[in-house]
Amino acid sequence: MGVFRFESKYAAPTKEQRERYMRGECEEHMFGNDGEIVLVLYDEAAYLKDDLEGVRILFTGASDKRKVDDEVRRLLEEHGQKEQRPDEFESGKRR
Structure with missing residues (x-):
């Protein structure tokens, strides 16, 4: 069938996709430290x-x-790596 990727949290599956695939009963699972990843x-x-x-x-x-x-x-894994490494960008001002 396919994999549809939406690069914005404001983008979502189309009405047609929701009616065709995202219907009936569902299971919801949360992952990550604060449940930032949700799988339905x-x-x-x-x-x-x-x-x-x-x-x-x-x-x-x-x-x-x-x-x-x-x-x-x-x-x-990607989220875990981001937590472990320092900020990638620092300001030019140092104290």
Whole structure:
């Protein structure tokens, strides 16, 4: 079916995608220190929301839905690395 990536937290699946894939009962799982990663599992899709990065990903179809586990692991690892490293940019003013 497909993987649809939305690069803004304000972007979302279309009405057609919601009606086609995101219907019926669902399971919701939260990951991360503050639950910033939310995974919503539907019968025919998986919807992943990363509030820290503002990314939304819709996985549709059985084969693409299986990819969501790898993506959750990748996001958790990426968030963990960001917490461990110092700020990438510093101001030019030093005390």
